[in-house]
Structure formats: structure tokens, C-alpha cells
Amino acid sequence: MLLSISELFSSPGMTTVTVAALIIEILSLGYFGVTLAEFFLLRRKHRAFHAAMGASHPGHPEKASYVILWIYVFSTVLFTVVTSLLFIFQPHIL
Amino acid sequence: MASALSGNGEKVIRVISEHWIKYVFPCFVFGILGSVSALLFLLAGYTAHHAMWLSHLSFIAALLLFLLTHHWFFTKLLGETMTHVIITNRRVVWIHESIFQREHMVEYAYEKMKTVEAKKSGIVQTVLRYGTIAFESGADIRYVPHPNHVAKEIEQAMGMR
Numbered sequence: 388m389l390l391s392i393s394e395l396f397s398s399p400g401m402t403t404v405t406v407a408a409l410i411i412e413i414l415s416l417g418y419f420g421v422t423l424a425e426f427f428l429l430r431r432k433h434r435a436f437h438a439a440m441g442a443s444h445p446g447h448p449e450k451a452s453y454v455i456l457w458i459y460v461f462s463t464v465l466f467t468v469v470t471s472l473l474f475i476f477q478p479h480i481l
Numbered sequence: 482m483a484s485a486l487s488g489n490g491e492k493v494i495r496v497i498s499e500h501w502i503k504y505v506f507p508c509f510v511f512g513i514l515g516s517v518s519a520l521l522f523l524l525a526g527y528t529a530h531h532a533m534w535l536s537h538l539s540f541i542a543a544l545l546l547f548l549l550t551h552h553w554f555f556t557k558l559l560g561e562t563m564t565h566v567i568i569t570n571r572r573v574v575w576i577h578e579s580i581f582q583r584e585h586m587v588e589y590a591y592e593k594m595k596t597v598e599a600k601k602s603g604i605v606q607t608v609l610r611y612g613t614i615a616f617e618s619g620a621d622i623r624y625v626p627h628p629n630h631v632a633k634e635i636e637q638a639m640g641m642r
Contacts, residue, residue: 452562
């Protein structure tokens with residue numbers, strides 16, 4: 388059953404739960420962004436270090452981290468959407 | 482991988498990633514905590530009609546546990562994939578990374594060492610073909626795939642300097 392926006396804030400308890408869920412999702416996306424920034428910073432440092440030694444790029448370790456990075460991006464977006472929808476539609480559907 | 486000479490005459494011979502065994506423990510923990518959060522999501526669903534407060538509490542707990550586990554797991558994995566060993570004609574460099582926690586680079590210059598030792602201990606390391614590379618000074622490098630072969634390459638590189 389789909390809850391309307393007003394139902395999500397219909398009582399103090401419901402408002403608390405809605406705000407808590409919202410804060411958790413925002414913090415999660417914030418952490419995700421900071422992690423990506425840190426990852427790209429480290430990757431730039433590694434590339435500079437490899438270039439100083441005469442190699443073009445780190446090769447296999449970089450490919451592996453790219454694969455994991457894309458899985459991380461895809462799964463984070465997917466889980467954020469699914470858990471948000473699950474909360475808005477409420478778990479009656481389970 | 483390209484291995485041109487750098488300005489100071491250093492040449493990268495090989496870049497080695499650590500063995501996949503290091504991912505087993507994080508995957509195991511992720512599986513356990515992911516299952517617990519899935520059970521909490523199910524509890525939230527089953528109690529939605531008759532105990533709304535319990536349903537909401539379980540949902541928030543499940544969400545929090547799941548997202549914490551998810552971010553911990555991928556942060557750990559991303560850090561681990563960036564950890565690698567570089568063998569050049571002058572030194573071995575071990576770049577040991579962990580996002581937000583550790584940025585550690587250890588250098589083993591050939592000038593300061595005479596031997597390198599490969600160690601495999603136990604049936605797991607023998608079967609899965611990984612082990613430790615030990616130097617005369619400095620920390621040992623663990624989770625090296627085919628350590629005997631790597632040690633031989635390092636010895637050959639030591640002869641090239």
C-alpha cells in the first residue's frame with residue numbers, strides 16, 4: 388500500500404522514523420561520495436608514482452579496483468532506491 | 482604493462498596484486514551481516530500489520546546495519562585492490578592501502594639486501610599457491626601469489642642493478 392507524504396508524517400512516531408530513514412540514506416550517500424573522492428585521489432597518486440618510475444599505469448590492480456568501483460556505484464544506487472521505495476510503500480508488500 | 486626507463490634509469494619489471502584469499506574474510510563478514518539485515522527487513526515486513534512500532538524499529542535497524550555493512554565491505558575491497566607490489570631493477574615497493582585508514586609504502590632497496598626468501602606455510606597456502614616474501618630488513622609481504630617465482634624474479638632483478 389502506497390503511503391502519501393502526509394501519512395509519512397501522520398504521527399510523532401512516524402515522523403521520527405521517516406526522518407531517521409532519510410538521515411541514514413543521506414549519510415550513506417555522503418559517505419559514498421567521500422569514498423569515491425578518496426579513491427580517485429589515491430588513484431591519481433598511484434598513477435603519478437608509477438609514471439615517475441617509467442610505467443604508464445599500475446595495470447592489473449587498477450583494473451580490479453575499477454571493476455569493484457563500478458559494482459559499488461551500481462549496488463549503492465540500487466540499494467538506496469530499493470530501501471527508499473520499501474519505506475515509502477511500507478513493508479506490507481513482503 | 483609498459484615498462485619504459487624512468488629519468489633516473491629505473492625500470493618497472495612487474496606489478497603484482499596480492500592473492501585473492503585476502504578477500505575471503507571480508508566476504509564472509511559481509512555475508513553474515515547482510516543476512517542479519519535481510520532477516521531484520523523480513524521482520525519489519527511480517528510485523529507491519531500487528532506491531533507497527535516493532536516494524537519501524539526493525540526497518541531502521543536493518544537499513545542502518547545493511548548500509549554500514551555495504552560501505553565497510555566496499556571501502557575495504559577498494560583499499561585492498563589498490564595494494565600491490567612493484568618490482569623494478571632497483572627496488573621492490575610495497576604499496577599497502579586502505580581507504581581512510583592507512584597509506585603505507587615500504588621500499589626494499591637492492592643496495593641494502595643480499596637475499597630474498599619465499600615462504601609457504603600450511604596446506605592452504607600450498608594448495609592455493611600463495612605465501613610470504615621475506616627480506617633481510619623490513620616487513621614481510623604477505624599474500625603474494627606464486628612466492629617462489631616472485632622471489633626468483635626479484636633475485637634476477639637484483640643481478641640487473
